[in-house]
Amino acid sequence: MTAPSPAQAQAQVASTVTTGVMVILTAKAGVTRDQVMAVMPDEIRQTVQLYLNGKIREWYSRSDGRGVVLLLDAKDASEAHAIMEGLPLSKLDLMDHEYIGVGPLLPLRLLVARP
Helix, strand or coil: CCCCCHHHHHHHHCCCCCCEEEEEEEECCCCCHHHHHHHHHHHHHHHHHHHHCCCEEEEEECCCCCEEEEEECCCCHHHHHHHHCCCHHHHCCCEEEEEEEECCCCHHHHHHCCC
């Protein structure tokens, strides 16, 4: 198997493989901490189940205290959205979600390309 040429590697940049989706959750404007906390026991149970089922790879609290960041095992944002819409905070429309597809670090292709 030969490594791609620099031109091939750059061409592959346009066709990036999505290997996961980062989801950034923040409380919607006007939603109180009490509203969110009332749902948290059920939200946590269901989120843990998603983790145990391999749908959530990593999860973090935002350092500003305004939400969480999840890395989902999903092929695109629509699959990630389908996963998230089943959770209680989403069902109650308490959170905003930002979906960002992620994949292998593109410059690494240049390292394996042969001149």
